[in-house]
Structures are given as structure tokens and as C-alpha cells.
Amino acid sequence: MQLSNSEEQLMQILWKQKRAYMKDLIEAYDDPKPATTTVATLLKRMQDKKFVDYTQNGRSREYFPLVKKKDYFSKHVNGLIKNFFNDSASQFASFFTQETNLSKKELEELKSIIDQQIKRK
Template identity: 75%
Template sequence: MQLSNAEEQVMEHLWKMEKAFMKDLLEAYPEPKPATTTVATLLKRMIDKKFVAYNEFGNSREYYPLVKKSDYFSKHVNGLIKNFFDNSASQFASFFTTETNLSEKELEELKKIIDVQLQKKKK
């Protein structure tokens, strides 16, 4: 099951903080902050969906993510690729490189990354 947008935001915070109490999560929100109960509802739903768990500390809980950001993200990108590019990652890559405006420096970096990948493949 997927996270909704509002839930994804909570995840973002959790990923950044690694673990957090309700209070920390609320702080992480910009004004206007949502009601505590709103965040509580979202957390509960995320727990049901097995995206979040917690450790009990007194009467409150320290929440933490159950899925890695990279894994979650992978699924997203793969979904996009499947959806929009008939499963062709290279088509996606090409599109991405032309449409996103990466700076010269970023492009050079990317090239390096690709070279590393290529080395790995060739082994």
C-alpha cells in the first residue's frame, strides 16, 4: 500500500530525524502547523500500513520509519518509469537529462557516477 501525500510529508520528517516524538514532528512543520491530532491520525494510519513503528517511552512514543527512503523512492521512480516510459529506464534517463536543467558541474558529476557504474558492470 502506498502513502498519501500528507503521510509522505510525515515520512520526510521521520527520515530526516531518524526518530522523533510527536513534539519533534510538530516542530518540523512550518507554520501553519497542523493540529496534533491530525499528525496523530496520520501516524496511526502509517503504522497500520507498516511504514512506521515506535518505541514506548513513558506515555509517549518515539516513532521511526520502517522503510528506507531509498527503497521507497526506488519504487516511486520505477513506477514512473513503468508508467510513462514503457519500462525503458534509458528513455527515462534521456528525458530526465534533457528536461531537468542540471548545471555543468552537476552534469560532470553525473558522468563520473556513470563511469563508476560502467566499471562495475564491466567486471
């Protein structure tokens, strides 16, 4: 299951805040802030997709994520590799390193991360 761009934007806020009431979520948006009804609709859709849930405190709902940010983006990246790079991590890595204008230092950091993963396997 995937989030729309507006749902993903709201999810980013919720991941950062961990638990939040509607007013906290709206406050986190840049101006112009979305209408309460818009955020409520997004939250309902995200709840239906099992990305968020809430606890009822009096008349207010405190929302929290059901999906970890890391898990969501891991699935996203794996889908990207599968759909756009013929399920080839090396094709993805080649594209990523050539098209993102990484500095030599950033490339060296990536190489170090990969070397560490190789040692672990």
C-alpha cells in the first residue's frame, strides 16, 4: 500500500512528532496551512490504509504512526529498484551515483558503508 504525496507529507510530520493532535499536525505545515477538514480526510484515508491510528482523549484524537519510516521507505526503494532498474541494485547504484552529483567525499562515505556491509555478510 502506498501513500499519495499529500498523505506522505502528513506522514513525515507524524513520524517526526511521534504522537500528535490535529492542531499539532496543522501547526507543523508551512503557510498557507491546510484546512482542518483536509487533514481529517487525509488522516481517515491513512487510517484505512493502516498507516496511522489514534487514541481518544476526551473529545480529541491523538494520532500516531503504525508504520515505521524506515520500513515505508525501504519498501519504496525496493519497489523502485524492481520497477525501474530491472530488479538490479547495481543498475540503481550506477544511476544514483551518476545522476545525483555526489561529491568525492559523499562517494567515499557510500563506499565505506558498502564495505562495512560486505564485511558483515
